[in-house]
Amino acid sequence: KVFHGNICAHDMNATSTASVLPRTPADVIGFLSIVFVGPGKFTPDQIGPTFRVRKNKIWSFLVWLRHHHHLYSDILLEPDNPMLHPSGDMLPGLSNHAVKN
Helix, strand or coil, X not given: CCCCCCCCCCCCCHHHHCCEECCCHHHHHCCCCEEECCCCCCCHHHCCCCCECCHHHHHHHHHHHHHHCXXXXXXXXXXXXXXXXXXXXXXXXXXXXXXXX
């Protein structure tokens, strides 16, 4: 099983999405969709580690970003929010947002 394809990013209202970071899983799910195009039936186990959450990497990056990018200097970093995310697994419910074609 090999996946390949493209990623699309769409403009978002950065003011509303960046008041507190990291976002909770419930908040993130509303912004994501996955589109799979190809033969055969899609099953969530085919995703593998592609969308896994690496909490330490995310937190380290946000701390770095806050100290090195002036637009993030006033953003509140909520240390309890990473604990709401799964460790080394994809976000709960993400496979429900997969569009199969």
